[in-house]
Amino acid sequence: MGKKEDKTNVMRVLDQRKIEYSHFEYDNMTTNALEVARGIGTAPEHLYKTLVTTGKSGEHYVFMVPATNELDLKKAAKAVGEKSIEMLPQKELLPLTGYVHGGCSPIGMKKQFKTTIHKNAESAEKITFSAGRIGRQVGCSPKALEKVIDLNYSDIVK
Numbered sequence: 001m002g003k004k005e006d007k008t009n010v011m012r013v014l015d016q017r018k019i020e021y022s023h024f025e026y027d028n029m030t031t032n033a034l035e036v037a038r039g040i041g042t043a044p045e046h047l048y049k050t051l052v053t054t055g056k057s058g059e060h061y062v063f064m065v066p067a068t069n070e071l072d073l074k075k076a077a078k079a080v081g082e083k084s085i086e087m088l089p090q091k092e093l094l095p096l097t098g099y100v101h102g103g104c105s106p107i108g109m110k111k112q113f114k115t116t117i118h119k120n121a122e123s124a125e126k127i128t129f130s131a132g133r134i135g136r137q138v139g140c141s142p143k144a145l146e147k148v149i150d151l152n153y154s155d156i157v158k
Contacts, residue, residue, distance in 0.1 A: 009108040010132040014140065017148055021140040024128070028135030033067030040128070040137055044068045047137070048117065048129045050104045052093060055082035060096065062106050064117040064129060069157035079116050079154035105132040106149050117142065119153045 007015070014021045024040035037044040047067040053076065054060055061080050065071050077085045090101050097109040106115050106129065121127050121142045128139040145151055 008105075008132040008136055010105045010130070010138055013107050013148060014138065019140055019144045019147060021138045021144070022126075023131055024137045024139070026135055026137065036137065037067050037128075042128045042137075042139070045120070046124060046127050046139075048121065048127050050106050050130055052088040052097060052104065052113070053085040054088055055080065055085045057082060060088065060113045061085060062109075062113045062115040063156055064106060064115065064121070064127075065157050066118060066120065069118065072156055072158045075154070076116065076156045079152070079156055080114060099130075099132060100134065103130055103132060103134040103136075105130040105138075106145070106151075108132055112149060114152070115149050116152045116154050116156055117145075118157050119155050122153045 026036055026039035030036055030039055033047055033049050034044050037047040044067045048064040049067055051063045051071055052060060063071050063076050073085055094100055097104060124142055126139050126141055128137050131138040
């Protein structure tokens with residue numbers, strides 16, 4: 001697991017909840033999700049990007065999609081009961097979530113937002129996502145992730 005000070009907040013939350021996970025490190029200059037998957041030896045369809053959006057209502061939503069896919073904003077809006085949603089401007093990410101672009105995790109945000117993950121994750125044994133810092137990823141089962149955040153499954157990719 002590494003030294004205690006090497007742990008990210010995400011890892012500490014998973015430890016507190018006694019959730020079994022694996023963690024990976026990669027070159028923190030890599031920002032392309034497919035390169036990250038290659039770098040940590042994970043199938044790209046099991047590496048999930050964490051995306052933050054704003055609905056027409058002003059509410060914020062988190063979506064997790066496989067690295068190989070793109071978020072479909074219309075499907076995503078429907079999944080959360082919004083008329084429309086748009087991606088959160090990058091400059092608003094850190095103040096809202098506490099995370100920087102490329103290191104955003106669904107776990108440990110300043111405020112917990114409704115989180116929807118692409119439906120393929122429901123049958124996955126393990127998924128990998130940001131550990132809350134560029135250069136770090138964690139992997140666990142979606143069922144374990146459900147114990148930490150309010151997670152919904154839906155078809156949200158193009």
